[in-house]
């Protein structure tokens with residue numbers, strides 16, 4: 001499985017979390033202490049210098065297959081925007097103990113939280129799925145980007161087919177970013193076991209799921225920056241959608257045929273829209289897909305579009 005190019009150490013992982021947290025802060029997706037982040041890695045991390053204190057914690061669910069896996073996780077009530085300034089106050093590292101029922105949580109003496117984020121059960125369920133499919137790295141981010149979250153309060157956008165048709169039409173990049181669509185989970189109590197279970201289910205083969213009336217959760221088995229990119233792209237689609245609705249819907253956005261043409265030209269396998277001539281089924285959304293996010297040509301095209309877009313945004 002080709003995931004991250006190198007096995008990042010704890011310092012590099014923390015730096016990458018800081019970069020992602022800064023991006024989320026920049027798009028106002030993490031007001032107050034909203035939002036949380038975890039990175040799971042299946043290699044040894046040297047924690048002695050930064051996180052010298054240890055305690056045993058229960059895992060959200062037994063996971064004997066994850067023994068030795070390390071999760072760098074934000075603390076409950078911590079501000080994502082504060083991670084760069086003081087990572088040790090805001091992060092802990094849980095390593096799954098032998099047997100898979102508990103973990104050893106390593107923290108710093110000046111930790112500013114009592115427990116890990118209350119959403120860790122949703123993160124953990126997503127990590128389990130990806131790692132069962134062979135991932136040895138995965139980043140998961142929960143955030144509350146305002147346009148996506150606002151749309152998720154409107155009943156019609158809680159339908160996956162509607163959400164994907166209406167959001168993916170606003171930028172050619174969006175079908176590259178979400179070739180298997182964006183998932184939707186109806187409103188469930190934050191932190192609940194039901195939310196964790198349904199989130200992992202809707203995330204299969206995807207990289208972003210909307211939590212209705214709450215926010216979103218995104219992942220990447222390549223780099224945490226990709227997970228924050230997914231959030232930025234989806235939020236851009238939601239912003240265009242909001243703009244269009246507020247303007248009396250003058251724009252059509254990309255047609256399904258135009259999006260299919262983009263995919264054909266660049267060899268992207270998408271499962272959001274039905275190709276002409278294929279049976280309709282439940283138009284739009286594939287029910288289940290492989291557990292690891294897009295790879296191969298779709299990813300390289302998406303990255304090259306990404307790169308181009310970034311370059312054009314660089315200041316002169």
Ligand SMILES: [Zn+2]
Nearest residue numbers: 034035144215
């Ligand atoms: Zn939240």
